[in-house]
Amino acid sequence: MDVIVRPTPTLQGEIGALSSKNYTTRYLLVAALSEGVSTIYHPAHSEDSDAIRRCIADLGAVLTEDEEKIVVQGFGRQPRNVKELNVGNAGAVLRFLMAVAALSPEVTFVNTYPDSLGKRPHDDLIKALGQLGVEVEHNEGRLPITIRGGKPAGGRITVSGAVSSQFLSALLFLTPLLEEDSEITVLDDLKSKVVVGQTLEVLEQAGIVVHAADDYMSFKVPGRQAYKAQSYTVQGDYPGSAAVLAAAAVTGSDVKIHRLAEKSKQGERAIVDVLRMMEVPLTHEDGTVHVQGNGKLKAVEFDGDAATDAVLAMVAAAVFAEGTSRFYNVENLRYKECDRITDYLAELTRAGAKVEERPDEIIVHGQPEGVEGGVTINAHYDHRVIMALTVVGLRARQPLVIKDAHHVAKSYPQYFDHLRALGADVEWVE
Numbered sequence: 077m078d079v080i081v082r083p084t085p086t087l088q089g090e091i092g093a094l095s096s097k098n099y100t101t102r103y104l105l106v107a108a109l110s111e112g113v114s115t116i117y118h119p120a121h122s123e124d125s126d127a128i129r130r131c132i133a134d135l136g137a138v139l140t141e142d143e144e145k146i147v148v149q150g151f152g153r154q155p156r157n158v159k160e161l162n163v164g165n166a167g168a169v170l171r172f173l174m175a176v177a178a179l180s181p182e183v184t185f186v187n188t189y190p191d192s193l194g195k196r197p198h199d200d201l202i203k204a205l206g207q208l209g210v211e212v213e214h215n216e217g218r219l220p221i222t223i224r225g226g227k228p229a230g231g232r233i234t235v236s237g238a239v240s241s242q243f244l245s246a247l248l249f250l251t252p253l254l255e256e257d258s259e260i261t262v263l264d265d266l267k268s269k270v271v272v273g274q275t276l277e278v279l280e281q282a283g284i285v286v287h288a289a290d291d292y293m294s295f296k297v298p299g300r301q302a303y304k305a306q307s308y309t310v311q312g313d314y315p316g317s318a319a320v321l322a323a324a325a326v327t328g329s330d331v332k333i334h335r336l337a338e339k340s341k342q343g344e345r346a347i348v349d350v351l352r353m354m355e356v357p358l359t360h361e362d363g364t365v366h367v368q369g370n371g372k373l374k375a376v377e378f379d380g381d382a383a384t385d386a387v388l389a390m391v392a393a394a395v396f397a398e399g400t401s402r403f404y405n406v407e408n409l410r411y412k413e414c415d416r417i418t419d420y421l422a423e424l425t426r427a428g429a430k431v432e433e434r435p436d437e438i439i440v441h442g443q444p445e446g447v448e449g450g451v452t453i454n455a456h457y458d459h460r461v462i463m464a465l466t467v468v469g470l471r472a473r474q475p476l477v478i479k480d481a482h483h484v485a486k487s488y489p490q491y492f493d494h495l496r497a498l499g500a501d502v503e504w505v506e
């Protein structure tokens with residue numbers, strides 16, 4: 077399904093933020109890895125959260141759900157034998173479950189998104205699992221992937237963090253369950269380091285002890301631990317909300333988003349600081365971000381690695397800023413649902429934006445007068461490209477058609493409903 081985004085000068089109203097994708101994934105995972113009954117309040121509902129629900133159920137967890145919560149009876153360190161798992165297009169779910177699959181004799185992860193997740197590399201995790209004696213069959217580091225685990229013991233593991241933090245997080249979820257203590261050393265660099273903070277926070281809530289160096293480049297993980305069954309409450313999601321906040325910033329607006337905790341470990345809460353740096357009038361108090369946009373923005377320079385899933389929304393805001401913005405240290409955007417530098421900038425250019433690509437940077441020459449629009453956008457299977465191009469469409473002179481915009485449901489199925497509730501002229505077309 078496609079969406080038409082028409083120019084919309086003003087947005088007004090209040091919404092509650094969607095629930096966090098990253099915390100929902102993690103809470104469902106640690107609930108499954110415990111042997112008791114855990115309750116997760118306000119889980120996200122999206123394709124990615126459906127993927128982890130489906131896979132942990134296949135692995136033997138028992139899930140019951142109502143409007144506000146999901147109750148999970150976990151399988152502990154003994155997942156049920158299952159031949160195949162289908163994670164859809166969910167990268168974090170795949171990587172975390174590749175590690176969990178090391179507890180099973182043989183599991184194959186199938187390739188249902190050959191043009192998106194099917195292109196993403198997992199070599200660094202495959203190598204690390206190999207050090208634990210886990211045999212991995214793969215297609216040049218990509219799906220389909222078969223894991224033959226059994227009983228890895230633990231020990232010394234090295235893992236590169238240069239492409240994704242998800243490989244390290246995956247090992248941090250697995251190693252506490254192993255017989256021996258483990259020592260994990262991160263090689264090269266660690267991208268999306270802040271997200272590892274979310275992993276450590278959730279592990280601690282689940283009663284797991286991990287000794288982490290301050291820089292997160294080495295970890296000591298005692299073995300033979302047990303995940304405790306707990307109650308968890310999922311906080312609001314900054315990456316998805318960042319797109320709505322960017323939309324409010326580029327229009328004349330009076331928009332409030334509730335349920336966005338000031339103290340969150342989500343790096344993407346930096347959207348608030350970046351919009352402030354861009355001189356967008358806003359406040360952030362008691363979990364509510366209130367934007368009173370006047371459509372005027374100033375260019376910024378920002379280290380995007382600190383807020384990886386909000387960079388595309390920030391770039392969309394910068395398209396209308398006065399001056400040239402620079403988002404640096406963002407090379408790993410290339411290894412997401414699409415190449416979020418080359419593919420995203422190609423679509424922005426088509427919409428009339430003036431942007432330049434570097435290997436690890438996005439440069440935006442702002443156009444406060446607006447962009448032309450009037451074209452059809454390829455979504456590249458990427459929810460964040462869809463959300464960000466929508467922001468641009470609201471301030472383009474001619475409508476934008478976003479092809480296959482239904483892929484927004486990977487993380488934020490209600491995105492267009494939320495925008496419409498705020499007065500945006502967005503419409504689904506077959």
Ligand SMILES: O=C(O)C1=C[C@@H](OP(=O)(O)O)[C@@H](O)[C@H](O)C1
Nearest residue numbers: 098168240241242268271384385
């Ligand atoms: O651990 C996680 O849940 C995630 C880590 C990040 O990926 P990278 O570490 O690959 O940057 C982020 O982009 C993704 O949406 C979710």
Ligand SMILES: C=C(OP(=O)(O)O)C(=O)O
Nearest residue numbers: 165166167168169385412
């Ligand atoms: C990159 C993302 O997700 P994942 O890596 O989990 O597919 C994202 O949500 O933007």
